[in-house]
Amino acid sequence: MLRCLRLPRAVGxxxxxLRFSTKDDAPKPIPTTxxxxxxxxxxxxxxxxxxxxxxxxxxxPLNKHFEKGTYVCAGCHTPLYSSAHKFDSGCGWPAxxxxxxxxxxxxxxxxxxxxxxxxxxxxxxxxxxxENEGFPTPTNHRHCVNSISIKFKAxxx
Numbered sequence: 421m422l423r424c425l426r427l428p429r430a431v432g433x434x435x436x437x438l439r440f441s442t443k444d445d446a447p448k449p450i451p452t453t454x455x456x457x458x459x460x461x462x463x464x465x466x467x468x469x470x471x472x473x474x475x476x477x478x479x480x481p482l483n484k485h486f487e488k489g490t491y492v493c494a495g496c497h498t499p500l501y502s503s504a505h506k507f508d509s510g511c512g513w514p515a516x517x518x519x520x521x522x523x524x525x526x527x528x529x530x531x532x533x534x535x536x537x538x539x540x541x542x543x544x545x546x547x548x549x550x551e552n553e554g555f556p557t558p559t560n561h562r563h564c565v566n567s568i569s570i571k572f573k574a575x576x577x
Contacts, residue, residue: 450496450542461495468566469495469544472536477512480567484508489574491516491565495544500524500570501563509555513547514565517557524563537563544569 451457457470467473482491491501491514500523501516509515519537526549527536537546547565555562 457495465494465568468568472545473566474547475513475566475568480513482514482567482570482572483512485514485572487572487574489572490520491570491572493539493542493544493546494569494571496539496542497571498523498539498541499573500539500546501565503575507555507557509562509564511562511564514567514570515555516563516565517555517559517561519563537565546570 451460454470458466461469464473464475468475486503486506486508488503490499490503491506492499499520501519505516505518507515507517523540524537524546525540525543527538528534529536529548534548534550537549538544539546545566546569547563550562550564552560553562
């Protein structure tokens with residue numbers, strides 16, 4: 421399981437961007453420049469995560485995936501969603517009714533029509549959140565997430 425270390429503001433922006441793995445505790449800096457992101461991500465991941473693209477509906481491998489585990493950001497590996505919050509919305513993209521605490525930020529689109537959801541750590545584009553669509557979920561929210569924006573980590577048994 422990966423964990424994000426949050427440090428006080430006084431420590432400095434560069435230090436706050438470090439991530440630590442429970443396996444080796446070695447710092448892993450999150451890319452900060454466009455060139456660093458291009459080197460880290462595939463062209464399609466870059467298009468979706470950094471340029472707010474959208475994968476075609478039904479094209480992602482995680483749409484109909486329902487194993488127990490955690491979905492992490494494909495850009496920085498921050499845990500974002502629990503499989504317990506995933507549901508089949510029939511929309512063609514992975515759907516979650518809630519995110520892990522403080523993992524996702526909501527950003528209104530410039531046209532005011534939708535609300536974008538981004539990783540709270542690296543600000544990678546996940547997709548959009550929709551409300552009051554009538555799905556039988558506890559939050560009445562649907563996080564419509566690009567499959568390419570997330571990676572799955574199975575629960576350790």
